[in-house]
Amino acid sequence: MAYPERSFEALADPTRRRVLERLGAGPLPVGRIAEGLPVSRPAVSQHLKVLKDAGLVTDRAEGTRRVYQIDPEGLGAIRAWLDQFWAVALEAFQAEVEKDEETDA
């Protein structure tokens, strides 16, 4: 599981947020993502690497191009963190409620 702080750090950068917004409409190759952004294409690639390391986007090869898309699970690491947390918490909650029930019965 990716560490959640990395998602927050990744999202703190305005350019990376622009990149994510652009991917919101669907998968795109690097060249298309870079169009209209005020940074160079290598810089966009660097931002994509940070987003990928943070678990926010995934990539795949399509012919000679690399196509990026938003992690279908949403904002990967943040969701993974909370998903895991609530799974553990609700299990403990269930055990507690049913323990009560037995005590009363």
Next chain:
Amino acid sequence: MNETSQRIQPAPVRKSVTVKAPPSRAFEVFTSGIGRWWPKSHHISAADLQTVIIEPRLGGRWYELAVDGAECEVGKVLVWDPPERVVLAWQLTGDWKYDPELVTEVEVRFIAEGEGFTRVELEHRDLERFGDRAEATRAQIDGPSGWGGLLQLFAGVAAQ
């Protein structure tokens, strides 16, 4: 609104569990009894966690009580509608610190199901706000009172 207002909306985290208890009991254990099931491995305070408390009313505090008596905020009660629904403000960041400016919502519904069973549906939403706050925190660090300001001060002194 500026252009960044068009943002990615991450899907909420949704969980559900069916418990062998009526809604009123499930609600009571979830809220007033939260200290009896909240994972002890997660806590904000420096000292070990003694318990977690949700004050059972609209606007009530949701906080931790450490063994040394220290209290640390987690959030507050946004909707109090027993035994059907409670909405809590979760105000902890990813590194498990309270941030008064961060408000994400945890809605919990208690739905009667069959004889003596309750389906508990939990939704933790507004996850994009974690990203917003990360940016704000960084802006503070870069702002006049942060490292940037300190460097300017240093530059001023050095120039004298």
